[in-house]
Amino acid sequence: MTEEKKKTIIPIGPYHPLQEEPEFFKLYVEGERVVGLDIELGYNHRGIEKLAESKTYDQVIFLLERICGICSTSHPIAAVNAVEDLAGIKVPERALYIRSIIGELERIHSHLLWLGLAGHFLGYNTVWMWAWKYREPVLDICEFLTGNRNHYAMMKVGGVQRDIDNSDIPQVYKMLDDLIPALDLFKGVAIDDPVIHARTKGVGILTREDVLQYGAVGPTARASGVDIDVRRDDPQNTAYHLVDWQVITSPGGDVFAKLVVRVLEMYESVKIIKQCLEKLKVVKGEIDAKVKEIPPGEGIGHYEAPRGETFHYVRSDGTNRPVRYKVRAPSYMNVASNQKAVLGETVSDAAIILAAVDPCYCCTERVAVVDKDTNKKILNSKDLIRMSQEKTEKLRKEM
Amino acid sequence: MNLKLKSLTKSLWVFHFASGPCNNCDIEILDALTPKYDLERFGILLVGSIRHADVLLVTGMITRKGAERLKRLYEQATKPCLVVAVGSCACSMSIFKDSYNAGGPVDSIVAVNAYIPGCPPKPEAMIMGVVKLVKSLTGK
Amino acid sequence: MKIIQKLEEKFDKKIIKYDKKSERRSYLDINPADLTDFAQYIFRDMGARFVIASGVDTPKGIEILYHFSFDSSGLVLSLRILLDRNSPEVESLTPIFKAAEWIEREINELLGVNFRNHPNLRHLLLPDDWPKGNYPLRRK
Numbered sequence: 001m002t003e004e005k006k007k008t009i010i011p012i013g014p015y016h017p018l019q020e021e022p023e024f025f026k027l028y029v030e031g032e033r034v035v036g037l038d039i040e041l042g043y044n045h046r047g048i049e050k051l052a053e054s055k056t057y058d059q060v061i062f063l064l065e066r067i068c069g070i071c072s073t074s075h076p077i078a079a080v081n082a083v084e085d086l087a088g089i090k091v092p093e094r095a096l097y098i099r100s101i102i103g104e105l106e107r108i109h110s111h112l113l114w115l116g117l118a119g120h121f122l123g124y125n126t127v128w129m130w131a132w133k134y135r136e137p138v139l140d141i142c143e144f145l146t147g148n149r150n151h152y153a154m155m156k157v158g159g160v161q162r163d164i165d166n167s168d169i170p171q172v173y174k175m176l177d178d179l180i181p182a183l184d185l186f187k188g189v190a191i192d193d194p195v196i197h198a199r200t201k202g203v204g205i206l207t208r209e210d211v212l213q214y215g216a217v218g219p220t221a222r223a224s225g226v227d228i229d230v231r232r233d234d235p236q237n238t239a240y241h242l243v244d245w246q247v248i249t250s251p252g253g254d255v256f257a258k259l260v261v262r263v264l265e266m267y268e269s270v271k272i273i274k275q276c277l278e279k280l281k282v283v284k285g286e287i288d289a290k291v292k293e294i295p296p297g298e299g300i301g302h303y304e305a306p307r308g309e310t311f312h313y314v315r316s317d318g319t320n321r322p323v324r325y326k327v328r329a330p331s332y333m334n335v336a337s338n339q340k341a342v343l344g345e346t347v348s349d350a351a352i353i354l355a356a357v358d359p360c361y362c363c364t365e366r367v368a369v370v371d372k373d374t375n376k377k378i379l380n381s382k383d384l385i386r387m388s389q390e391k392t393e394k395l396r397k398e399m
Numbered sequence: 400m401n402l403k404l405k406s407l408t409k410s411l412w413v414f415h416f417a418s419g420p421c422n423n424c425d426i427e428i429l430d431a432l433t434p435k436y437d438l439e440r441f442g443i444l445l446v447g448s449i450r451h452a453d454v455l456l457v458t459g460m461i462t463r464k465g466a467e468r469l470k471r472l473y474e475q476a477t478k479p480c481l482v483v484a485v486g487s488c489a490c491s492m493s494i495f496k497d498s499y500n501a502g503g504p505v506d507s508i509v510a511v512n513a514y515i516p517g518c519p520p521k522p523e524a525m526i527m528g529v530v531k532l533v534k535s536l537t538g539k
Numbered sequence: 540m541k542i543i544q545k546l547e548e549k550f551d552k553k554i555i556k557y558d559k560k561s562e563r564r565s566y567l568d569i570n571p572a573d574l575t576d577f578a579q580y581i582f583r584d585m586g587a588r589f590v591i592a593s594g595v596d597t598p599k600g601i602e603i604l605y606h607f608s609f610d611s612s613g614l615v616l617s618l619r620i621l622l623d624r625n626s627p628e629v630e631s632l633t634p635i636f637k638a639a640e641w642i643e644r645e646i647n648e649l650l651g652v653n654f655r656n657h658p659n660l661r662h663l664l665l666p667d668d669w670p671k672g673n674y675p676l677r678r679k
Contacts, residue, residue: 041641044419045462045664047498050675054497063494069423069519085564113426132430150423151518215589215638227610228588234563234613300564300606300615302590313593313604326593328642333591336641464666499675500665 025338025354032346037339052325057083057157057294060322064312065151067327070110073102074305075312075327076155081236082312083157083322086299089237092286095159096239097276102146102154103238103303104269104276108179109138110306111262114358115186118259121351122199123389127189134182141175144168158289169277176270183266190263198395200256204341204353207253214337217330218308219265220357222249223257230304238303243275255356262358294320305330307358335359348387410442411529414452416472418465418502419495423519424458424486431522438526449476454529460488460495461503473509481512481532485525490514542585542609542616543567549580563613566604571620571629574605578618578632581607587616589638594646596677601627601650628653631660649676 028036048067052060064075077099084091112135119127139149145164146152154160190196206216211224221228229247231240248264250257296318302311308330315324334357342353417425429445431438446452449472461469473480484505487493492504505511515528543565547554553576556568569577581587587607595602605618622629631654632639643654644663651674654660662669 042462042464042662042664042666044459044465045500046419046460046495047500047675048495051495051498066421066423066494066518069421069426072421072423085561088561136430149427149519149521212588213637215591215636233608233610234615298560298566300617302608302615309590309608311590311606313606315595324593324595326591326595328591332641333638336637 027342027347027350029347032348034342034345034347034350037342039335039339049325049327052322052327054321056320057322060325061155061157062153064325064327065153065155067329069150070113071106071305071307071310071329072151073106073154074303074310075329077103077238078301078303078305078310078312079314079325079327080155080157081238081301081303082299082314083294083301083316084237084299085301086297086314086316087291087294089158089289089291091159091237091289093239094163094280094283094285095287095289096237096242097279097283098160098164098287099155099237100239100243101164101273101276102142102152102160104273105138105142105145107269107306108266109135109142110358111266112138114262114306114355115259117355118352121355121385121388122196123392124189124196127186130182131186134179137175137179141172144175145172156288157294158291159287161288163287164277164280166281169281172277173274176273179270183263183270186266187263190259194399195392195396196259197256198399199349199392200254200259200352201252202254202256203349204255204345204356205253206337206341210337210340214340215333216308216337216357217333218304218306218358219258219261220308220334220337222247223261224253225249225251228309230302230309234302236301236303239276239279240272242279243272245272245275255352258356258358294318307331308334331357331359347384348391351384351388410444411453411533412444412446412451413454413456414446414449414472414476415456415458416469417457418459418469419462419500420459420486420488424489424517427519427522428456428458428485428525431525436522436526438529443529449480452476452480454481454483454532455509456483456485457489457505458485459503460492460498460501461505461508462500463502466502466508469505469508481536482509483513483515483528483532484511485515485528486520487516487518490516493518542612542614545585546577546581550577553577564615564617566617566619568619568621571622574618574620575630575632575635578605579635581616581618582636585609589632589636590615592639592642592646594650594652594676596624596650600624601652603629603646603652605632622652626653627651628655630655631657633657648674650674651677 026038027034052063055063061076061079064079065072067075112131116128116131119131143149146154206224208224208226211221211226227249232247235241245268248261250261294316296316298315300313302309310330311328313326314322317323338354342350345353415428484490489505492501495501513528513532515525517524553569553573554567558566582589587609590606590608593604601622601624603620607616631643641663643657644660646652647654647660648662648665
């Protein structure tokens with residue numbers, strides 16, 4: 001009990017303007033070191049799985065798209081894969097390429113978003129502004145192809161909703177080519193800047209064993225040397241097995257490794273999109289299998305969202321509404337792993353470590369606050385970010 | 400029109416509250432601050448405390464827990480504080496209206512001065528919403 | 540399928556039903572009492588990744604499917620157990636892998652299943668003052 005009294009609580013969240021969702025991390029610290037983390041979910045629980053049971057298979061895709069603004073197309077892809085798995089539906093080839101194109105565009109703008117936030121937390125506001133600036137052309141491509149910057153409404157059971165006009169392809173190519181110099185800039189910052197190295201190498205390490213224990217996925221897992229990527233392991237009804245690309249892993253397990261993995265993945269995404277566009281020039285035909293009925297049964301679909309594996313389980317009783325829709329977003333596993341990653345680290349590193357898993361809380365559910373009784377001085381999330389930025393300033397001066 | 404309201408229209412300090420959002424609206428709000436749209440040149444700033452804010456931007460369908468917080472937040476705000484519901488969920492709960500955890504929409508908890516619908520509303524739509532709000536304050 | 544063969548050799552009669560839905564989707568129905576043995580073997584000895592558990596309220600009782608992924612072959616193996624709706628309970632898998640901790644709390648509050656020896660069985664998503672006995676994912 002006396003040990004408890006010595007600990008200070010530093011709550012991070014909620015409603016810090018730069019953390020878009022309210023979530024509660026409660027850090028327990030002894031002096032400068034973090035000795036415990038409580039995560040409380042519940043502020044964003046919307047009861048989507050229950051709502052899904054009252055929607056038809058067509059409507060449910062629109063609902064699931066709104067689980068998360070950034071993994072906006074990842075949930076629909078996993079969802080339609082689940083229903084197609086249930087019913088044994090074969091999706092026309094042209095639709096596979098379109099699915100992957102939209103998925104990869106999303107990955108790029110999601111990683112750029114994260115890069116911006118990481119940049120801000122580390123005190124590189126220029127990186128923040130530039131990363132978000134270069135997100136805009138990617139969102140423009142999305143709007144150009146689908147009609148919306150987000151929530152593209154492209155997926156349906158059996159195919160895709162809208163085709164990509166072959167005459168539009170040269171313009172998309174140009175937009176992608178314009179993106180490469182920006183990616184080179186970020187690669188340079190991430191890989192060459194000694195201050196970034198000092199701030200992120202050896203920080204917030206998640207070992208291989210930790211990853212397996214927590215079931216972490218996506219860049220969080222790959223940055224600890226765990227070679228998993230649903231796009232390669234089980235592409236289902238997407239085009240990843242039809243084009244040439246690499247899974248990016250890194251053995252470090254620290255924040256730096258997570259940064260490198262995400263930056264390099266964006267290059268792979270551009271590669272994938274370009275190859276898919278080439279295929280669209282020659283693969284003609286339908287984009288929709290025109291599914292009429294879903295038989296009774298169960299199905300599993302998963303997809304590699306920008307944050308990792310998104311997993312959907314669906315059960316049908318032969319009617320046009322699902323009996324059960326289980327949705328497991330990647331952050332559900334990744335955020336829990338923060339309990340390990342932040343232990344023993346300093347308070348000034350806490351902000352970047354917690355952000356390193358790229359939490360997409362609305363996918364998971366932000367945890368609510370666990371109530372503990374202590375009345376020590378409390379820092380808020382703004383303070384934590386400020387401390388992180390100050391640490392960078394200090395390091396810069398020393399170098 | 401009183402001095403406080405007039406000063407509001409010169410430079411709006413904004414506090415952002417989200418409950419049960421999918422984040423799209425939240426990111427589009429932040430997007431509005433980035434170089435492409437750059438609202439900061441109009442003096443619009445995101446602030447970290449409700450006590451400094453002139454405008455309370457609310458996103459999300461508002462969950463049960465969030466509803467209590469929103470009410471408390473509004474009570475803490477120094478008045479006048481304008482409330483803007485951003486996004487279809489904040490305006491009407493949208494597709495989440497039948498959820499067992501629904502606590503909203505925003506106007507069932509606090510009075511709303513402006514609604515900016517959309518899923519998500521584009522930054523241009525948000526700017527237009529804010530401009531309309533300011534114009535309505537100055538009586539135009 | 541090599542993976543299923545290994546399981547059949549090790550557990551033989553304990554597999555109530557084996558449904559090979561497709562090349563990469565298999566479902567094994569087992570007794571709740573055998574869950575820990577199976578999970579331990581699949582996770583520790585066979586090196587599979589625990590993905591998540593899905594709880595479903597059915598006319599026959601409360602089903603829980605534990606999904607494991609064998610990433611190198613793309614196989615998703617689901618263990619299915621059936622629990623009596625009147626007092627659904629099963630041993631917690633959290634001592635074997637921490638990945639089970641949150642989902643067991645979620646199934647506990649949304650479906651009313653008790654997980655014996657769970658280190659921290661309290662609400663995950665629902666507010667603490669949610670009415671007892673009200674399980675949102677149970678069918679009426």
